[in-house]
Amino acid sequence: MNKKNIVIKEVGPRDGLQNEKEIISTGQKIQWIDLLSNTGLNYIEITSFVPPKWIPQLSDALEVAKGIKKKEGITYAALVPNLRGLESALEADMDEISLFMSASESHNLKNINKSINDTFPVLKDVAVSSIKAGKTVRAYVSTVFGCPYDGEVSIDKVRDICEQLFQYGVTEISLGDTIGVADPAKVEIVLGELSKHFNKSRIALHFHDTRGMALANILRAVDMGFTTFDSALGGLGGCPYAPGASGNVATDDLVHMLEKMGYHTGINEDLLQTAAVFIQNRIRKSLRSHQMAIYNTVK
Template sequence: MTFPTKVKIVEVGPRDGLQNEKETIPAAIKITLINQLTAAGFVNIEAASFVSPKWVPQMATSTEVMAGITRKPGVIYSALAPNMKGLEAALAAGADEVVIFGSASEAFSQKNINCSIAESIERFRDVALATKQAGKRLRGSISCVFGCPYQGEVGIDAVVDVLHRMRDLGCDEIDIADTIGVGTPHQVKAVMQRLVQEFPADRLSGHFHDTYGQALANIYASLEAGISIYHASVAGLGGCPYAKGATGNVATEDVLYMMQGLGIETGIDLNAVVQAGQFISQHLGRKAASRAGNAIAAKLASA
């Protein structure tokens, strides 16, 4: 098995990582964080979410954040848009990529957004069409691929069905997400090997949470299946409000350290990411959830 020689890391900390924080984070802090991540070399940053502030209060400053960041040519700044109202706001704010989402678990879909998987994706049809007409990238995210907090196991056929639906909406990239972090390497490799038969491998991404400490091992298993795009969150920020006990996304610093050890190119300055992780963690008043990040920060401090 030959690993990819280069991978794309999609930094999701500013959106997926911060959205569930209880204390309101000022737009200026988010802007500083995104600017630090841009300077570190990321080519894709999930920066905002245009959802109702009633549901996700933390994202209420998304328009301000998108207006305040220093954009670098060639960098994709992504935003979630669950409906046409959200899409209009995302496009007005200058989002380069619009993200839509659906679950592979029927139970999760019903509990989360009160409708079936098929209905949930059908709701995105107008958003997908308008995104394409605006000349923007469209990314689809499939949650609960490796397990669901309500129904337990999720069958591979259900995942393939959602993948096909998102493909048919015109998604340029599709995220395969372990929302509650229950996946293990053998399972992940088998699922990814099946999915690359259904959709181009270079347009599939792995989005892993570290609830059970399996995220890095699952990324390794995905590399073996030929996946070359991964989502990660600076300082290990994040979680899922609908999944009890689910911890944050895999920490970007840990992923970068592993890629460095494997000789896989990322184009990202690890030390710069460590500093960004320490910055946001200090603001939040807690230690970063990245082992590599904290180890490197301690080393840099004593140098």
């Protein structure tokens, strides 16, 4: 029996770097993204067009977006919080616009400084304007599996938020385990309920590896028929507004696991490691992934 294709969306240049204290130069970011473009990835989220005071690491978003060598067949995306950020994203000719909000009220207030209800009109404006400009729109919904401030998050609330976002013309929603509290049993419950309402092909999963459960959670989701996952090379990342959140599931570990199991990702592991070594040297600390731990031990 042939194994299915799995789509891996690399978020390292945005979600991975946003929490790093070591400022990476614009040129180095461009070099890294160009290396990622050569690995076989077909989706890279390269930056975020947010006010520089929010995330100083990504204050050079426009320069980075204009400086990379885009390859045909790759979608280059950026996170956009409002219409002002969208102006810059359109100037940079991003392929896809990413929206973001939380499923929990407290995290949304910390992250966006707005209530969930007040966030919807802003995202609607960005989504509608993006589509008019010929861009596709993706949305992140954070804290789906638990919130550092509110604890458990209602599946009904997640469903209602997703329904609203899809009404705005969003093509895909990425459900985030922002603080890494999910486990395979919980993944089955949450995704089982949501799959009653939404096509699985329009749902992606964004797992953090705080408790070492991310790969197990992904396998459970794959078994349930979900095929799109966000990850960050080397396990980079964390949420500035979620205390204790560790990095994203590592792209290199995820690709290795899936390819060993016979799934097809289209990603070259050797070229992925080259890109991982490059960014590890720039942040001046070891990456968290198991693949890089092996590399660092035997190099």
